[in-house]
Amino acid sequence: MMNQGTWDQMRVVQYGCGKMGRVIMRYLTEKGARIVGAIDRDESLAGKDIGELMGTGRTGVQVRTDADTVLDNCAPDIAVLALQSYLTDMHKPILECVTRGINVITTAEELLFSWPTSPEMTANLDALCREHGCTVVGSGMQDPYWVHFPALMLGGAHRVSQVEGEVSYNVEDYGIALAKAHGVGLTKAEFERTIAQSFDVPSYVVNSNEALCQRMGWSVAQTRQQALPVIAQEDTECKTLGQTVKKGRVIGMSAKVTTITRQGVVVEIQCIGKVYAPGEGDLCDFTVRGEPDMRFSLQAPDTVAHTCAAIVNRIPDVLRAPAGYITVDQLPPARFQSYPMLLDMNEE
Amino acid sequence: MMNQGTWDQMRVVQYGCGKMGRVIMRYLTEKGARIVGAIDRDESLAGKDIGELMGTGRTGVQVRTDADTVLDNCAPDIAVLALQSYLTDMHKPILECVTRGINVITTAEELLFSWPTSPEMTANLDALCREHGCTVVGSGMQDPYWVHFPALMLGGAHRVSQVEGEVSYNVEDYGIALAKAHGVGLTKAEFERTIAQSFDVPSYVVNSNEALCQRMGWSVAQTRQQALPVIAQEDTECKTLGQTVKKGRVIGMSAKVTTITRQGVVVEIQCIGKVYAPGEGDLCDFTVRGEPDMRFSLQAPDTVAHTCAAIVNRIPDVLRAPAGYITVDQLPPARFQSYPMLLDMNEE
Structure with a gap:
């Protein structure tokens, strides 16, 4: 349905104008899409021109705090929700869109594949989408790189018994809510009592492993999660929380998720979210045990x-998808969307 | 059309029972497919049980040299051709299958995307496939790793100006024809006069770059190829040719293919095929210049x-595809095919 040219006709509401929302708005604008509305609950952003937030020129579109008014009046093709990570926190803003028949794509990590972690809310959401004829998809870097990347690489394998992975991200890049969810600043004992004990805070890898298994046609028999604290080896500044985490305290969480399938394949991904030391970079490394063995990484x-x-x-896939809560394993790998910039070349 | 279970019903003819053909037959057998015929022109293989070639038990299927008789009598769903690299050499065995309406998948590297390098033969092949209601596909490791891998990774990029890559393979793994095509044993001057000058021996990267660009929706404006000799730094044994390549002579070819697109993106892949020194391994590394920059590798x-x-x-995709010469950019990434081995787990 969508081709490159139709980015021009695309009308988008940005819901959540923080760090991620601002980058998304700039990318959308550079592709040619129109940001027709911008919502943020933060009163201090109210009335700001989104061009100011994106670091580009004035656009005439201002951030508003009243979601209902924006959603009722801007006739969007899709709303991009860059707010929180878990469905329980995202339920209200998603329903504001879905009950109006507005398609949603969201950065919320649980929404990548929320069936195992929030089955009832997910079923409810799926039913509402069908009722209102719209689609909700959760995406983000896990979509191409934690789900479709290993799935694609296995297309050149004969046998597989184990998929192992190590992914990491800097807690500083995702705001206060995520830093707290990762236990930054806690003592090891506090971490063990709260985050380590509680499966109410499942690692995002629980969701991405299930999406990967679903993509591969493997049925999940059992999922185990170990939340291990990552301990500061020296005093580490956390800008997000505005505090120095003392040596010996928690600077993040390593969530090791072991997903055992009925096909005999074990998927074991360690997801390390922590405050980086200077010079440290993200990981996205996979190892496959099988025929042949494989190692691949971004x-x-x-x-x-x-x-x-x-x-x-992902937006073109969302607009093409049937109504419902659609997970990325049901979609082909996202295609790079280039806004046409034809090169005028004189061939010799 | 195909699901995992139907591997049991799959009837395959193996055409070319050398090094690659033997591995393919074993993989097919382990997936549950039936090898119903085996063809090789090498008289010394005639009458050998394919189980002997695969290193497994006896199967009752013998290699035969008379392709016509085998193809007429074994009613295959598909023929797997593991013979030579270029379409001009593959035309006859492919037509033996296609004129009988037998689907073909082949390791022949040019067939990954032979439109730019052999346009007339490709058009002729495509027409014959349509006439006889069957499909021809060229695959091999370039399919997942040189085409779909960079295409998938770009699904997480906003802008791209250049895709660079370095891939390599050991000439020793592919038999005499390939070693000669790579100039192994030549002097540098002989290499320059023959292989370096001749675009009649296009690098396989010309084909894979075009497939990648097609996949991305980029139209190719210009392709340049430089065939650079790789020089032996010390005397190197080439088992395939049964000779020692003296220091200073050619042990392989680095083909640098620069594909310039009208969208302004440049794809530049260096493909190094050489006789490896002990301990040397293959490369499959990519770098993207864009937003963001990326480095990824197998x-x-x-x-x-x-x-x-x-x-x-790839076989299920071939059987599902419409009639014609179908290139891998027209297909989704190949999916790992597992023969079901359900795990009997008692959940707690």
């Missing part, structure tokens, strides 16, 4: 840029 | 295993 991924680009590149 | 790919696995994993 080196030092720019997680913010990839998440925002993955969201934008 | 480390030390097992090129033979990947090529054979990619061929087998």
Whole structure:
């Protein structure tokens, strides 16, 4: 349905105008889409021109705090929700869109594949989407790089018994809510009592592993999660929380998720979210045990840029998808969306 | 059309029972497919049980040299051709299958995307496939790793100006024809006069770059190829040719292919095929200049295993495809085909 040219006709509401929302708005604008509305609950952003937030010229579109008014009046093709990580926090803003029949794509990590972690809310959301004829998709860098990347690489394998991975991201890139969810600043004992004990805070890898297994046609028999604290080896400044995390305290979480399938394949991904030391970069490394063994990686991924680009590149698939809560394993890998910039070349 | 279970019903003819053909037959057999015929022109293989060639038990299927008789009598769903690299050499065996309406998948590198390098023969082949209601596809490790891998990784990028790559393979793994095509044993001057000057021997990267550009929706404006000799730094044994290549002579070819697109993106891949020194491994590394910059790789790919696995994993797509010469950019990434081995797990 969408081709490159139709980015011109695309009307987008940005819901959440923080760090990620601003990058997404710039990417969308550079592709030629029109940001027809911008919502943020933060009163201090109210009335700001989105061009100011994006670091580009004035656009005439201002951030508003009243979601209902914006959504009722701007006739968007899709709303991009860059707010929080878990469905329980995202339910209200998603329903504001879905009950109006507005398609949603969101950075919320649980929404990548929320069936195992929030089955009832997910079923409810799926039913509402069908009722209102719209689609909700969760994407972000996990979509191309934690789900479709290993799935594609296995297209050149004969046998597989284990998929291992190590992914990481800098807690500093995602705001206060995420830093707190990762236990930054806690003592090890506090971490063990709260985050380590609680499966109410599932790692995003629980969701991405399930999406990967679903993509591969593997049925999940069992999922185990170990939340291990990552301890500061020296005093580490956390800008997001505005505090120095003392040596010996928690600077993040390593979530090791082991997903055992009925096909005998084990998927075990360690997801390390922590406050980086200077010079440290993200990981996105996979190892496959099988025939043949494989090692593949995306080196030092720019997680913010990839998440925002993955969201934008997914939009045509969302608009093409049937109504419902659609997970990325049901979609082909997202295609790079280039706004046409034809080169005028004189061939010799 | 195909699901995992139907591997049991699959009837395959193996055409070319050399190094690659034997691995492919084993993979197919382990997936549950039936090898119903085996063809090789090598008289010394005539009458050999394919189980002997695969290193497994006896199967009752013998290699035969008379392709016509085998193809007329074994009613295959598909023929797997593991013979030579270029369409001009593959035309006859492919037509033997196509004129009988037999689907073909082949390791022949040019067939990955032969439109730019052999336009007339490709058009002729495409027309014959349509006339006889069957499909021809060229695959191998370039399919997942040189075409779909960079295409998928760009799904998390906002802008791209250049895709660079370095891929390599060991000439020793592919038999005499390929070693000669890479100039092994020549002097540098002989290489310059023959291989370097001749675009009649296009690098396989010309084909894979075009497939990648097609996949991305980029139209190719210009392709340049530089064939650079790789010089032996010390005397190097080439088992394939049964000779020692003296220091200073050619042990392979680095083909640098620069593909310039009208969208302004340049794809420049260096493909190094040479006789490896002990301990040397394959490369499959990519760098993207854009927003963000990216580096990704498959480390030390097992090129033979990947090529054979990619061929087998592609078979369901070939059987599902419309009649014609179909290139891998027109297909989704190949999916890992697992023969069901359900795990009997008692959940707690």
